[in-house]
Amino acid sequence: MNPILVSVLSMGLLALAFAAILAVVNRKLAVQEDPRVEAVLEALPGANCGACGSASCRDMAERIVKGDAEPGACPVGGTESARRIAEILGLGEVEVVEKVAVVHCGATSEQKVKVAEYRGVKTCSAANLLGGEYACRYGCLGYGDCVRACGFGAIYMADGRPKVDVERCTGCGKCAQACPRGIITLEPYDRKRGETIFVACNNPDRAPAVRRVCEVGCIGCRMCARTSDNGAFYMDGNLAKVDYGKVYESGNWDEVVEKCPRKIIRMERAA
Amino acid sequence: MELLLIFVAAVLTNNFVLHYFLGICPFLGVSSRMETAVGMGLAVIFVMTLTATVTWLIYHHILVRFGLPFLEYVTFILVIASLVQIVEMFLRRFSPELYRALGIYLPLITTNCSILGLALFMVLREYDFIEGLVFGIGAGIGFTLVLTIMAGIREELAFADLPRAFRGAPITLITAGILALAFMGFSGLIRV
Numbered sequence: 001m002n003p004i005l006v007s008v009l010s011m012g013l014l015a016l017a018f019a020a021i022l023a024v025v026n027r028k029l030a031v032q033e034d035p036r037v038e039a040v041l042e043a044l045p046g047a048n049c050g051a052c053g054s055a056s057c058r059d060m061a062e063r064i065v066k067g068d069a070e071p072g073a074c075p076v077g078g079t080e081s082a083r084r085i086a087e088i089l090g091l092g093e094v095e096v097v098e099k100v101a102v103v104h105c106g107a108t109s110e111q112k113v114k115v116a117e118y119r120g121v122k123t124c125s126a127a128n129l130l131g132g133e134y135a136c137r138y139g140c141l142g143y144g145d146c147v148r149a150c151g152f153g154a155i156y157m158a159d160g161r162p163k164v165d166v167e168r169c170t171g172c173g174k175c176a177q178a179c180p181r182g183i184i185t186l187e188p189y190d191r192k193r194g195e196t197i198f199v200a201c202n203n204p205d206r207a208p209a210v211r212r213v214c215e216v217g218c219i220g221c222r223m224c225a226r227t228s229d230n231g232a233f234y235m236d237g238n239l240a241k242v243d244y245g246k247v248y249e250s251g252n253w254d255e256v257v258e259k260c261p262r263k264i265i266r267m268e269r270a271a
Numbered sequence: 272m273e274l275l276l277i278f279v280a281a282v283l284t285n286n287f288v289l290h291y292f293l294g295i296c297p298f299l300g301v302s303s304r305m306e307t308a309v310g311m312g313l314a315v316i317f318v319m320t321l322t323a324t325v326t327w328l329i330y331h332h333i334l335v336r337f338g339l340p341f342l343e344y345v346t347f348i349l350v351i352a353s354l355v356q357i358v359e360m361f362l363r364r365f366s367p368e369l370y371r372a373l374g375i376y377l378p379l380i381t382t383n384c385s386i387l388g389l390a391l392f393m394v395l396r397e398y399d400f401i402e403g404l405v406f407g408i409g410a411g412i413g414f415t416l417v418l419t420i421m422a423g424i425r426e427e428l429a430f431a432d433l434p435r436a437f438r439g440a441p442i443t444l445i446t447a448g449i450l451a452l453a454f455m456g457f458s459g460l461i462r463v
Contacts, residue, residue: 006337014346020355029364056371078362121432185316 036088037061043078043084049151051172051221052076065089075099075186076170099171100153101164101187105140106200106264109160111215128180135213138203140183149178166196166268178252197247197257200264204239216262224256224265232256233265240265274405277398280461281409287385287449290418290458294385297376299420299443303429308422310369311376312415314358316408318380319389322347323407326390327400340394349388355381385414386463421450 006102008102010270040061042144047057052074054060055251063069074083113135118127127133132141142160155175162175166189176184183202190196201218203210210217220238225231232247233240233256242265247253257265282451287293299363303312324336326347359377362370370377380386389410393403433442 003338007339007342010333010337010339011349014333015349018349022353022356025360029360031363031367049333055368058371121430123430124432187363206313 004147016105019091034062034065036065038062039083039088043077043081043088044074045081047076047151049076049172049174051174071181076172078170097187100166100169100175100189100196100268101146101171101175101184102187102196102198102199102268103140103146103162104165104185104264105138106185107136107139107161107214107216111143112139112160114211124178125180136203136217137213138181138183138205139201139214139217141181145178146175146184149174164268166194187242188248190248193248194269196268197242197253198266198268199240199242200266201239201262204237206238214263218264219262221261223259223261226234227256227259228252272397273404276461278405278409281406282413283449283454283457284461286417286454287388287410288414289447289454291388292387293388294383295447296379297383298414298421298447299374300379301358302375302418302421303425304444305419305422305426307369307372308418309415310366311373312411312418314369314377315363315380315383315385315414315418318351318354318358318386319411319414320404320407321358322351322386322390323393323403325354326350327393327398327403330390330394331400332336333411343391343394344387347387351383351386351390352381354405385410411451413449417450417454421447424450438459 021130037058038061039250041058044061050056052060052069054063054069055075058065060069060074064073069092069098070082071085071089072079074081092254114133115135116131116133118130118133120126120130123141124132124141125141125259127141127143130244131137134141140161140165142157144157144162146162147155151174152168152170154165154170155162156165157163162184169189171186171189173186176182176186181202187196187198201210201214201216203214203217207219207221210219218239220235220240222235224233224240227233229252230250232243232250232253234243235241250256253265257267285291287297288295297311297315300308320435329346329350330340330343334342336348355378356382359370362373362377389407391407398406425443426444428442437445
């Protein structure tokens with residue numbers, strides 16, 4: 001028999017056989033997908049940053065469509081994406097509080113008392129295993145794990161401590177996860193004023209202990225709590241805290257900032 | 272005994288990745304995390320075993336019978352591509368997590384030289400059906416072994432303080448090279 005004819009025939013038949021098998025398998029194993037998932041995915045930022053706790057933006061979209069997550073659950077997309085998602089799912093208006101990262105340690109490397117020299121791997125997570133170079137066990141270690149974690153270039157080191165660029169910060173919370181000492185938290189940001197207010201200290205110890213380790217640690221003097229006109233600042237043990245439900249309604253918080261003897265009630269302002 | 276030799280040769284002495292340098296793409300691409308490495312390894316074991324049996328049958332019962340061994344490349348690629356498609360559909364249905372984790376590397380098995388290499392070696396060394404089957408399983412396990420070792424090393428390396436020039440691909444390739452050197456130690460064990 002003609003070898004060309006045989007090859008064409010056998011290859012053709014083989015290909016046909018496989019095509020048939022694939023067609024059957026495809027039919028049998030078809031995956032039903034909600035078309036809204038695709039639409040919601042479009043409305044999400046698509047950075048796959050993992051800040052919401054889902055593995056990917058697609059994962060998040062599936063959870064939102066299923067109803068396991070709120071339309072505004074994506075911290076990066078903010079109000080804009082939440083509104084579009086609510087529209088796709090036929091939900092009403094949604095309120096989303098915008099958040100940015102704040103660093104609860106404001107001491108520069110000179111202001112912190114140094115007790116050791118660290119020569120290990122230059123990451124905070126590694127340094128934290130040994131306690132780091134500084135006496136304060138609650139403060140910033142200064143190796144910038146948060147800076148490396150940020151996918152938006154919104155956090156940078158200045159004088160040995162991280163600073164947040166509130167314009168760029170999307171509030172994804174990656175830096176907060178990266179910090180082994182948990183001194184970064186996400187707090188509401190007043191977009192109108194372009195400001196966040198926060199206490200730049202995380203040390204819950206009593207005043208003498210704080211004074212021994214840091215020049216600018218919170219000494220629990222209660223000045224902020226006493227000065228504030230609407231109780232926007234309160235004491236949690238020996239550490240001052242901000243009540244974010246009230247602080248942006250407060251009339252005299254600039255006076256509070258001014259009066260703090262350690263100058264650790266700080267504002268991060270959009271440039 | 273013969274079967275055992277084929278198996279050990281495929282896993283250790285003539286490892287597809289570190290001896291023949293086949294299948295380097297997923298070896299470098301999927302080895303950054305242990306979880307995906309194991310998943311990919313299992314997918315490759317499955318595809319390799321299937322490929323070994325199906326290509327053996329087609330080669331001996333169709334190609335040889337009709338005097339068409341020159342069609343082996345085309346036929347093998349056809350078989351492998353179809354098999355990978357089936358595996359992909361299967362995974363997508365029963366393990367969406369793994370399906371997403373493997374991403375582009377799963378379709379890439381289709382054009383993976385280690386799988387085609389498996390089918391061609393099998394013909395070249397004139398294995399019978401059972402030998403081919405054992406060879407396929409061995410090659411798959413060898414691939415998985417190397418992939419998981421690599422993933423283990425790379426997970427640890429992620430925390431290392433490397434000079435800037437070595438970060439990412441360079442250190443991965445150096446690691447792969449040292450690993451291949453280490454596997455050279457097995458080479459006296461068996462002759463293929």
